[in-house]
Amino acid sequence: MDKLYLASLLRDIEGLEEEFGISTIAELKKFLGDELEKKTLVIMPNNTGANCRCAICGKRTQPRIPYEIFLCDTFDEVCSECAKKYDTALAEMLEFYYTKSEAEHAEGEG
Numbered sequence: 001m002d003k004l005y006l007a008s009l010l011r012d013i014e015g016l017e018e019e020f021g022i023s024t025i026a027e028l029k030k031f032l033g034d035e036l037e038k039k040t041l042v043i044m045p046n047n048t049g050a051n052c053r054c055a056i057c058g059k060r061t062q063p064r065i066p067y068e069i070f071l072c073d074t075f076d077e078v079c080s081e082c083a084k085k086y087d088t089a090l091a092e093m094l095e096f097y098y099t100k101s102e103a104e105h106a107e108g109e110g
C-alpha cells in the first residue's frame, strides 16, 4: 500500500466521522452491518487461466476461460463455492454454460 493511498483513506475516515460520527473500525462495521456481507458478483469474459486467489475467501482458484465470475467493478475472481453462496443463480448460469459447452464438445468428438 502506498502512502498516497493511505492518506486518501484517512481523509475518507475523517469524512465519516464528521458525517456519521464513526471514528473506529468497530463503529464502521456496526454502521455497515449487512452491507459488508453483500457482494455483487458479475460474469465477465476471462482470458487468463493463471492460478489466483478468490476475492472473498482467499482460497486458490483456477479461473476458467472464456467466462468467470468476478466481484463487481473489479478484476478480482471469485471461486465457485463463494459464487454459489453469494449469488446462486449467477453461479448456476455459468455452470450451465460450461456443462453445456463440454457436452457439445463431447458430441463433436464422438
Ligand SMILES: [Zn+2]
Residues within 6 Å of the ligand: 054, 055, 056, 057, 058, 059, 078, 079, 080, 081, 082, 083
Ligand atoms: Zn471463495
